[in-house]
Amino acid sequence: MLRQRIITAIILAPIVLACVFLLPHFEFSLFVGAVLALAAWEWANFANLSNLNRYFYALMVAVAMSGAYFAPVTPVLLLSSLWWLIAFVLVVNYPKLNELWGSSAVIMVIGVVTLVPGFVALIELKRHVESSYLICLLFFLIWGADIGAYFSGRAFGKRKLAPRVSPGKSWAGFYGGVVTSFVIAVLMSLYLGRPQFGTADGVIFLAACMFIAVVSVLGDLTISMFKRHRDIKDSSNLLPGHGGFLDRIDSLLSASPVFALYLGMAVWAANP
Numbered sequence: 001m002l003r004q005r006i007i008t009a010i011i012l013a014p015i016v017l018a019c020v021f022l023l024p025h026f027e028f029s030l031f032v033g034a035v036l037a038l039a040a041w042e043w044a045n046f047a048n049l050s051n052l053n054r055y056f057y058a059l060m061v062a063v064a065m066s067g068a069y070f071a072p073v074t075p076v077l078l079l080s081s082l083w084w085l086i087a088f089v090l091v092v093n094y095p096k097l098n099e100l101w102g103s104s105a106v107i108m109v110i111g112v113v114t115l116v117p118g119f120v121a122l123i124e125l126k127r128h129v130e131s132s133y134l135i136c137l138l139f140f141l142i143w144g145a146d147i148g149a150y151f152s153g154r155a156f157g158k159r160k161l162a163p164r165v166s167p168g169k170s171w172a173g174f175y176g177g178v179v180t181s182f183v184i185a186v187l188m189s190l191y192l193g194r195p196q197f198g199t200a201d202g203v204i205f206l207a208a209c210m211f212i213a214v215v216s217v218l219g220d221l222t223i224s225m226f227k228r229h230r231d232i233k234d235s236s237n238l239l240p241g242h243g244g245f246l247d248r249i250d251s252l253l254s255a256s257p258v259f260a261l262y263l264g265m266a267v268w269a270a271n272p
Helices: 001-023 023-047 051-068 073-095 105-125 130-156 172-190 202-232 245-265
Strands: 160-161 166-168
Touching: 001 023, 023 051, 023 105, 023 160, 023 202, 023 245, 051 105, 051 245, 073 105, 073 160, 073 202, 073 245, 105 130, 105 245, 130 172, 130 202, 160 172, 160 202, 166 172, 166 202, 172 202, 202 245
Parallel strands: none
Antiparallel strands: 160 166
């Protein structure tokens, strides 16, 4: 399993980075849309749809993303933020509130509200003059939170974070992931030369990066909640050793809208 994970990561990482750095905006949008359409096909399994209906659902999400490409960005991101607040309540109370969201119809709607804003957020980041830096910063924050959580959780993890949703996660891992993301934010800021840490923008930037790390954990837990409700281990087997696309981008789906919303409001983003 570890060998499969490494081989898959070695193949995927250069493809993703090449798309981030080399593709123009429209082609990048097609790439992100294709990945999220595959994720939509996986999400349809959460709703217990049949094989053919899973393809129809993926097509429906693809059409929704096509429309969202031309939609105003801020309302979509705000809607996404509202959904993730609701998701936090659902995760904390799992499985008490299952009757509110456990039907196939509701899960299908939630899939749209989860996947489409992720698409909008990423293509909005790509529009920025420093898109490569910003998308890499987002990736590094998420990866840092994941890697930091893994090692600190293995070393110190005793008290469970959300045992009914994801028994493997601990509070020690959560704190370790946030600290790791903080260090990455500092290093990335030093690399770019701004924002300055002694300024209000610098403090807000570091706080936002830490918050994004926290939100990334919520994305992971939310997908785990749906998998547990469906009684499956992975969203699919499309990525050998890694499960499915949803298993790899769960944190990105929650973190990217928050990151894009922050950049839209920040003076740091308005003055590149």
